[in-house]
Amino acid sequence: MSDQTVRLTTAQAIIRYLNAQFIEIDGERLRVCGGGFGIFGHGNVTCLGEALYDHRETLPLYRGQNEQGMGFAAAAYAKYHLRRRFMFCTASAGPGTANLLTAAALAHANRLPLLMLCGDTFLTRLPDPVLQQIEHFGNPALGLNDGFQAVSRYWDRITHPAQVIQSLPAALATLLDPADCGPAFVGLPQDVQGWAYDYPLSFFEEKTHRIRRVSPDEDEVADAARLLKSAARPIMIAGGGVQYSGAVAEMTAFAEKHQIPVIETIAGRANMVNDHALNIGPVGVTGSDSANAVAESADVILSVGCRLQDFTTGSWTAFSKDAKLISLNAARHDAGKHKSLPVVGDAKLGLKALDAALSDYRAPASWTDFAKAERVKWNAYVAENVRPGNRPNSYAQVIGAVNALCDKRDRVVAAAGGLPAEVTANWRTLDVGTVDVEFGFSCMGYEIAGGWGARIAQSEKEPDADTIVFTGDGSYMLMNSDIYSSVLSKKKLIVLVLDNGGFAVINKLQNNTGNESFNNLLSDAPTIPEAFSVDYVAHAAAMGAHAVFADSPDQLAEAFKAAKASDKTSVIVMNVDAYEGWTTEGHTWWEVGTPHVTDNPKVREAHLEWEASRSKQRRGV
Numbered sequence: 001m002s003d004q005t006v007r008l009t010t011a012q013a014i015i016r017y018l019n020a021q022f023i024e025i026d027g028e029r030l031r032v033c034g035g036g037f038g039i040f041g042h043g044n045v046t047c048l049g050e051a052l053y054d055h056r057e058t059l060p061l062y063r064g065q066n067e068q069g070m071g072f073a074a075a076a077y078a079k080y081h082l083r084r085r086f087m088f089c090t091a092s093a094g095p096g097t098a099n100l101l102t103a104a105a106l107a108h109a110n111r112l113p114l115l116m117l118c119g120d121t122f123l124t125r126l127p128d129p130v131l132q133q134i135e136h137f138g139n140p141a142l143g144l145n146d147g148f149q150a151v152s153r154y155w156d157r158i159t160h161p162a163q164v165i166q167s168l169p170a171a172l173a174t175l176l177d178p179a180d181c182g183p184a185f186v187g188l189p190q191d192v193q194g195w196a197y198d199y200p201l202s203f204f205e206e207k208t209h210r211i212r213r214v215s216p217d218e219d220e221v222a223d224a225a226r227l228l229k230s231a232a233r234p235i236m237i238a239g240g241g242v243q244y245s246g247a248v249a250e251m252t253a254f255a256e257k258h259q260i261p262v263i264e265t266i267a268g269r270a271n272m273v274n275d276h277a278l279n280i281g282p283v284g285v286t287g288s289d290s291a292n293a294v295a296e297s298a299d300v301i302l303s304v305g306c307r308l309q310d311f312t313t314g315s316w317t318a319f320s321k322d323a324k325l326i327s328l329n330a331a332r333h334d335a336g337k338h339k340s341l342p343v344v345g346d347a348k349l350g351l352k353a354l355d356a357a358l359s360d361y362r363a364p365a366s367w368t369d370f371a372k373a374e375r376v377k378w379n380a381y382v383a384e385n386v387r388p389g390n391r392p393n394s395y396a397q398v399i400g401a402v403n404a405l406c407d408k409r410d411r412v413v414a415a416a417g418g419l420p421a422e423v424t425a426n427w428r429t430l431d432v433g434t435v436d437v438e439f440g441f442s443c444m445g446y447e448i449a450g451g452w453g454a455r456i457a458q459s460e461k462e463p464d465a466d467t468i469v470f471t472g473d474g475s476y477m478l479m480n481s482d483i484y485s486s487v488l489s490k491k492k493l494i495v496l497v498l499d500n501g502g503f504a505v506i507n508k509l510q511n512n513t514g515n516e517s518f519n520n521l522l523s524d525a526p527t528i529p530e531a532f533s534v535d536y537v538a539h540a541a542a543m544g545a546h547a548v549f550a551d552s553p554d555q556l557a558e559a560f561k562a563a564k565a566s567d568k569t570s571v572i573v574m575n576v577d578a579y580e581g582w583t584t585e586g587h588t589w590w591e592v593g594t595p596h597v598t599d600n601p602k603v604r605e606a607h608l609e610w611e612a613s614r615s616k617q618r619r620g621v
Contacts, residue, residue: 283295
């Protein structure tokens, strides 16, 4: 049997191999690849398209409107499935593939699996230079696809059909590895896609994959336990890795047994429900006063599944310089950041091991009570902050209205601009794993495309739940065409478009650093003689969505109820205030480059004020 072969093209072999790969999730055996997103062109339609047609039932191909949006959708799909399933994106040679660069960077920053099968120029070079080819005079082998090496965890260019036998398993291993997870790029020259080879039949035998769980080193666990036992004011930072490990139950039980307050990162939002007594809130620049208060006072910090980026750490001012840091993480790179005591391993196994090593240790009651009291105060702030009518129309009011009416398994999607901060601070989690705030790459345009990908995944598992997208007018204008995709594919979205007249959050940063409003709000752009707002209702309706305008949060709430009852994509538009609508509490310091020399006294004053906080900054590596 091992000597038997089948003659296939390179493209046919790739798709046949993907079709045979499975994963077991909660006792259910599923294809690890849920299908793909594709826009065909001369670089992939004739060969890869031919192969995909023969597997259209088992590997459904969704037709996107823009390759960048396809990549965002695939990333959101993988995030919903907790990195246990992925989708591929196929793009033509040239600008189609170039459009995927931003999406690859997003997947890389967020540690998300994304498989890119992209066209490339002819290996033989006989027709060179071909349409859309970038020519490097001194290096004919260098092309656009080489640019993906910077934003891929695995990169290859197939130059012979036999290479698929090694390359695809290696790419798949990267996509499913907890430590190295990220995008995999496979370049497919147009001629090589169609070349044939006698592949061993064994290569296409069905295989069931499992996500690797690495047990932490006993000595590292022992060191971490000793440090935690010495703590008078311990906290736990719960990151996205808690959910990816499936360790939410273990984290919650650990916190309850040892009475350690839990604070969440942006990626870790929805690790705990809002009303859990030990959920002290989100931490950092876009966090809560409660979480930041305990972070500042903590003497030992247990970071679980966190990347510890600057919005979490307040550019490393959120914690005492004397605080000791323990990092439990599957990735060695993340576990060793900022002089952490590393515990390299799976979060679920690591928490179990730490729990056993801690024995009956409990944080002092006075410390836990302090943390809970801080959260009570923050809850009161949020309740007032989201109340309709407390100020001009605001993001927070909309978030509060939607939060009050949505079902507990509805999924919330936001990214970039001011909404990630507003959602992170004001959203009261109703159920575990229901919040997707993309802030690893903080990428405008992810919202609607990511919502579409999330809805595809959600409809496979929870068809009665909704995907709710919060987006500003800036992100909407950047990438909105997947409203049309959702309508065409009958993957219902509820999209809240909140119009504040431009890039208002960057205008806020501009003003906060002493600068005048300039080129962010439409009204302050010197090259716009007369600003006007897009008719977002008419625009969304033209793409097939049900679209309405709301004057107030109360009207928006009524429109949201109707959207919930509908089986069609709905877009609800409301104007929000660009200046008075912001959440003003819950922010740590954030390092922003300010001018050291300026003739503007307001900019100079802001620079001095900004630099004054630098003394709190933790020094590390």
